[in-house]
Structures are given as structure tokens and as C-alpha cells.
Amino acid sequence: MPPKAIVTLAALATLALAACGPAKKTGVTQEMTKQPFGKTPEGEQVELYTLTNSKGMEVSVMTYGGIIVSLKTPDRAGRLADVVLGFDNLDGYLKGHPYFGAIIGRYGNRIAKGRFTLDGVTYKLARNNGENHLHGGIKGFDKVVWKAREAGPQSLELSYLSKDGEEGYPGNLSVTVTYTLTEAGELKIDYQATTDKPTVLNLTNHSYFNLAGQGEGDVLGHQVMIMADRFTPVDAGLIPTGELRAVDGTPFDFRMPRAIGERINAADEQLKLGKGYDHNFVLSGAAGTLRQAARVVEPKSGRVMEVFTTEPAMQLYTGNFLDGTITGKGGKVYQHRYGFCMETQHYPDSPNQAAFPSVVLRPGGRYQTTTVYKFSASHS
Ligand code: BGC
Numbered sequence: 001m002p003p004k005a006i007v008t009l010a011a012l013a014t015l016a017l018a019a020c021g022p023a024k025k026t027g028v029t030q031e032m033t034k035q036p037f038g039k040t041p042e043g044e045q046v047e048l049y050t051l052t053n054s055k056g057m058e059v060s061v062m063t064y065g066g067i068i069v070s071l072k073t074p075d076r077a078g079r080l081a082d083v084v085l086g087f088d089n090l091d092g093y094l095k096g097h098p099y100f101g102a103i104i105g106r107y108g109n110r111i112a113k114g115r116f117t118l119d120g121v122t123y124k125l126a127r128n129n130g131e132n133h134l135h136g137g138i139k140g141f142d143k144v145v146w147k148a149r150e151a152g153p154q155s156l157e158l159s160y161l162s163k164d165g166e167e168g169y170p171g172n173l174s175v176t177v178t179y180t181l182t183e184a185g186e187l188k189i190d191y192q193a194t195t196d197k198p199t200v201l202n203l204t205n206h207s208y209f210n211l212a213g214q215g216e217g218d219v220l221g222h223q224v225m226i227m228a229d230r231f232t233p234v235d236a237g238l239i240p241t242g243e244l245r246a247v248d249g250t251p252f253d254f255r256m257p258r259a260i261g262e263r264i265n266a267a268d269e270q271l272k273l274g275k276g277y278d279h280n281f282v283l284s285g286a287a288g289t290l291r292q293a294a295r296v297v298e299p300k301s302g303r304v305m306e307v308f309t310t311e312p313a314m315q316l317y318t319g320n321f322l323d324g325t326i327t328g329k330g331g332k333v334y335q336h337r338y339g340f341c342m343e344t345q346h347y348p349d350s351p352n353q354a355a356f357p358s359v360v361l362r363p364g365g366r367y368q369t370t371t372v373y374k375f376s377a378s379h380s
Contacts, residue, residue, distance in 0.1 A: 187375070202345055205371070
């Protein structure tokens with residue numbers, strides 16, 4: 001671990017007006033702290049920023065991959081636990097991992113056969129998931145060092161310039177991702193981007209949650225609600241077939257709260273293909289407006305996570321590929337289904353599926369999406 005030299009960046013959120021006499025604090029002290037978190041093999045310095053609110057909630061984000069390294073929220077008795085999977089130090093992340101906590105780009109999820117055609121030009125991308133392209137390629141946004149700027153007392157802005165041709169994608173893409181922690185227990189993520197050539201883009205965050213606490217068992221008992229009437233069935237490579245299938249009468253109907261584990265082993269072709277849930281849900285309501293996508297309750301701790309997004313869809317991934325080979329924070333071993341992801345997004349493979357909402361960004365346009373993960377505790 002690097003030395004714990006904690007540098008206070010944003011000193012006080014609320015200060016008395018010091019018109020006359022000494023300044024007095026009238027509100028809570030809220031600090032964003034920064035500490036060195038190690039160096040990449042290329043020698044780039046990585047920093048860890050920690051945001052806190054007055055309820056004791058705490059989020060740490062590092063500049064490598066914009067990764068959420070820890071997220072501590074209270075249970076119904078006020079006890080804090082870290083509810084995201086990850087590692088204690090940078091080395092753990094550098095050794096390779098399944099995208100724990102990271103910003104995903106340029107394209108979250110899969111692009112079939114690692115290619116797409118835009119304005120008559122065919123672009124070739126890495127095939128890093130069988131014959132398909134996954135999560136931005138070999139060195140996606142999860143593996144670059146982002147430039148950090150304090151955008152407010154509890155608001156961390158990360159920016160990155162992805163060069164024309166990076167990982168095969170066209171256009172110099174200027175990306176900004178801002179993490180904000182609010183007093184209402186929300187972790188708000190704002191994504192923005194502009195380009196100088198037509199390109200495709202689908203940014204998300206890949207946190208693995210376990211509301212019982214990271215490493216504290218599997219997530220099968222979590223009660224999940226997803227505001228979606230339809231989902232996009234996939235083929236064996238997890239590429240959408242193009243169909244938007246009604247969830248009615250399937251294990252994909254989460255319109256009423258259901259435990260993740262209740263139907264996960266059902267004799268369902270789609271669950272077999274995903275080895276569990278690894279599917280894109282088409283969210284109800286108008287894309288572009290911030291609306292509720294999901295609600296998750298962990299019954300024992302009472303921790304609740306609600307997801308709100310402007311995105312048209314959300315991938316539910318239930319950690320089907322975790323297999324006990326990764327030892328994470330505090331020496332916890334991440335076994336099968338020890339975490340779940342709720343990746344707000346556009347549909348997978350949209351660049352190749354004209355009937356799906358467009359993921360094209362053109363010069364002069366601005367990509368702008370927001371996702372909020374809101375934490376609370378249920379007393380019932
Ligand atoms: C994908 C999974 C994949 C995982 C990477 C998820 O977003 O949908 O299929 O295995 O990311 O660990």
C-alpha cells in the first residue's frame with residue numbers, strides 16, 4: 001500500500017459567511033480526499049479519490065479505469081459494509097480481472113464479429129470474446145489512466161481523450177465521466193462525449209454488487225425488480241438475435257420483486273446460453289429521461305439499491321463466470337455468482353442492428369447519459 005498521505009481537496013461544503021468576526025462552520029464537513037494508489041507498468045501515477053457524505057457513505061474511485069474500488073453503505077442497523085467487488089491494491093487490478101467497477105468504453109457489451117459499418121466504411125475491432133468484440137477491446141477505458149478534476153465538493157470528474165483509431169474505432173473521442181455522491185445516498189454517474197468523426201459509443205459502469213457485503217456469499221437471495229416488459233434474447237455468442245421478447249411467463253419477468261436465484265437454474269434456453277442471467281432488458285419509459293430501471297433488496301442486511309437511468313436498456317449479469325479463482329479485498333474469495341452487475345446501456349451489437357436505437361455520435365453532437373445508483377436501508 002502507498003503511504004497514507006491524505007490530501008484534502010475540497011475542504012468544507014458549507015461555511016458561514018465571514019462578513020465580520022471569525023468564520024464559523026454551520027454545516028457538516030465534507031471532504032474529498034486523494035491518495036497515491038500506485039503506478040502502472042508504464043510508470044503512470046494512479047490516484048485514489050474518496051468521496052463521503054454526512055451519513056457515513058463512502059465511495060473510492062481510482063484514476064486507472066475510473067474504477068469504483070469500494071462503496072460503503074449502511075445496513076438497517078447503520079453498519080457500513082463495502083458492497084462492491086474488487087482488490088485492495090492496484091496490482092490486483094493490473095493482473096487482469098472481469099472489469100470490476102470499471103468504466104466501460106468505447107462500447108459496453110458485444111459487437112458481433114468485431115466489426116461494423118458506418119457511413120459505408122467498415123471498421124474492424126479486436127475479437128476479444130470468442131469471435132466477438134467485448135467492452136471496448138484489448139485496452140478499453142477500463143485499462144487507461146483518466147485525468148481527474150474536482151468538479152464539486154463530492155463530485156469527481158474523470159476525462160480521457162481516446163485517439164482516432166484507438167482499438168479500431170473512428171474519431172478522436174473526448175470523454176468525461178463524473179461521479180457525484182449526494183446526501184440522499186446516490187452515486188450519480190454522468191457520461192459525456194464529443195467526437196471529430198462519426199463513431200459509435202456505449203458507455204457504462206461494470207460494478208459487481210453484493211449488498212450483503214463483498215465476499216459475503218452469493219447474490220441469489222437478493223430480491224430484484226427490473227422495470228422492463230421485454231428483453232433481447234441472444235445466440236450462443238451472447239449476441240442479440242434482433243428479437244425483443246416479452247418477459248411474460250419467462251424467468252426474465254422481474255416486474256414484481258423476485259430473488260435472483262429463484263429461477264436462475266430453470267430449464268430455459270436463454271438462461272442456459274447465458275449460464276444464468278447475462279441479458280439486456282429493454283427499460284420501460286422514455287429513453288433520454290431519468291427514470292427508475294431497477295430496485296434490489298438484500299433481505300438480511302436490509303440494504304436497498306435503486307437504479308435510475310436515461311439509457312434505453314440495462315444488462316443484468318449475475319457473475320456467472322466467477323468461479324473462485326479470484327481472491328479480492330480482505331482475502332475474500334469470489335465464488336460463483338458472488339456479485340451482480342446492472343450495466344445501464346444501449347442494446348448489445350447496436351452498430352450492426354439497424355432496428356435498435358442508434359449508438360452513432362457525430363461531430364457537433366454530444367453524447368450525454370446519466371445513471372444513478374441510490375442506496376438506502378429497508379426497515380421492514
Ligand atoms: C458480460 C458478460 C461478461 C462480463 C465480463 C458482462 O457485462 O455481459 O458476458 O462475462 O461482463 O466479466
